[in-house]
Amino acid sequence: MIKRMGILTSGGDAPGMNAAIRAAVLTAAAHNIDVIGFRHGFNGLLEDDQQTLLPQHVQHIIQHGGTVLKSARCKALHTDAGARQAAEALHRLQLDALLIIGGDGSFRGALAIAQHYRGQIIGVPGTIDNDVDGTDFTIGFATAIDTALDAIDKIRDTADAFERIFLVELMGRHSGYIALSAGIAAGAEQIICPEFGTLQANELKALIKPIQHAQLLRGKSSYIIVVAENSYPGGTTALAEALSTALGIECRACILGHIQRGGSPVGADRILATKLAAYAVEQLVNGAHLMMAGEVNQQAALYPLAQTGERKKQIDPYLVRWQQQIASD
Numbered sequence: 585m586i587k588r589m590g591i592l593t594s595g596g597d598a599p600g601m602n603a604a605i606r607a608a609v610l611t612a613a614a615h616n617i618d619v620i621g622f623r624h625g626f627n628g629l630l631e632d633d634q635q636t637l638l639p640q641h642v643q644h645i646i647q648h649g650g651t652v653l654k655s656a657r658c659k660a661l662h663t664d665a666g667a668r669q670a671a672e673a674l675h676r677l678q679l680d681a682l683l684i685i686g687g688d689g690s691f692r693g694a695l696a697i698a699q700h701y702r703g704q705i706i707g708v709p710g711t712i713d714n715d716v717d718g719t720d721f722t723i724g725f726a727t728a729i730d731t732a733l734d735a736i737d738k739i740r741d742t743a744d745a746f747e748r749i750f751l752v753e754l755m756g757r758h759s760g761y762i763a764l765s766a767g768i769a770a771g772a773e774q775i776i777c778p779e780f781g782t783l784q785a786n787e788l789k790a791l792i793k794p795i796q797h798a799q800l801l802r803g804k805s806s807y808i809i810v811v812a813e814n815s816y817p818g819g820t821t822a823l824a825e826a827l828s829t830a831l832g833i834e835c836r837a838c839i840l841g842h843i844q845r846g847g848s849p850v851g852a853d854r855i856l857a858t859k860l861a862a863y864a865v866e867q868l869v870n871g872a873h874l875m876m877a878g879e880v881n882q883q884a885a886l887y888p889l890a891q892t893g894e895r896k897k898q899i900d901p902y903l904v905r906w907q908q909q910i911a912s913d
């Protein structure tokens with residue numbers, strides 16, 4: 585029986601993490617479970633940095649980006665001593681369970697702690713990258729798409745005015761989910777993702793041909809290439825310089841960066857966060873351990889934490905084909 589549980593947010597923050605904290609605290613209260621929130625991700629466990637979370641503490645946080653518990657990466661957890669220390673903190677505070685809101689890296693951390701912890705552990709997928717297996721979408725992804733889209737639409741205005749070629753770099757670590765989705769929604773002429781293989785400097789011809797084709801067909805016009813980070817050695821600024829040289833036309837690079845992590849979560853992220861965090865607490869009560877609460881085909885579903893990062897989550901092959909064969913041609 586769970587009487588006390590811990591909760592933390594870890595890794596890259598994502599819009600909707602607050603909605604998840606709120607839903608977890610409200611659901612726990614309904615089951616008479618006390619909640620302790622650890623601050624700054626796993627560091628809160630190692631540094632004894634925690635606070636009691638009551639329903640009144642999570643009022644009116646659903647609409648805010650970031651996380652009221654703060655987030656961080658925690659080097660110490662990569663060592664067995666760190667994992668042992670984290671488990672000791674959970675035992676000392678008499679916590680029967682721990683709920684972790686984060687990405688697949690945080691879930692690796694959860695597995696490390698589980699080696700030494702006697703209680704239950706459950707994960708809720710929170711990352712803008714949508715690179716976690718076992719759930720159709722992660723909390724924060726939908727908001728990140730809209731944020732990127734808003735920026736690309738604005739870049740389109742200035743690109744149109746100057747008849748320029750723009751390369752817009754979006755986040756995703758080693759996943760092209762954000763780039764593909766935002767690129768499709770923005771009507772980008774080309775999209776480059778790590779899933780297509782790292783582009784090498786001597787392979788620019790494949791990019792140049794469609795640009796020249798578009799120039800022939802449409803005359804001078806704006807041209808937007810959405811580039812997922814880590815797709816080109818040296819980054820998107822280097823790619824823009826290489827393209828400028830190859831084409832003999834100035835190409836501008838715009839790196840969107842951490843703007844994509846902020847902002848008020850869109851409705852879809854608030855709903856997903858509420859559903860997954862509530863489901864996670866209920867499943868803890870039902871005895872779930874070392875599982876992630878995900879959503880597949882609109883159904884909440886448990887998925888083993890150990891498998892969340894086992895294989896690379898595939899970006900939509902239908903959209904990839906359409907973009908490459910029709911939109912980019």
Ligand SMILES: Nc1ncnc2c1ncn2[C@@H]1O[C@H](COP(=O)(O)OP(=O)(O)O)[C@@H](O)[C@H]1O
Nearest residue numbers: 595596657658661662686687688689690692693
């Ligand atoms: N293999 C691992 N072993 C132990 N802890 C890990 C491991 N991978 C990640 N973590 C912990 O999870 C934290 C967040 O992971 P990270 O990959 O940065 O973000 P995310 O959870 O969003 O994928 C790391 O800073 C570290 O504390």
Ligand SMILES: O=P(O)(O)OC[C@H]1O[C@](O)(COP(=O)(O)O)[C@@H](O)[C@@H]1O
Nearest residue numbers: 595596687711712713755756757845
């Ligand atoms: O904030 P940092 O440490 O610069 O990390 C940037 C990375 O974090 C992210 O924004 C989110 O990644 P995670 O959710 O896996 O932490 C990535 O898209 C990006 O590559």
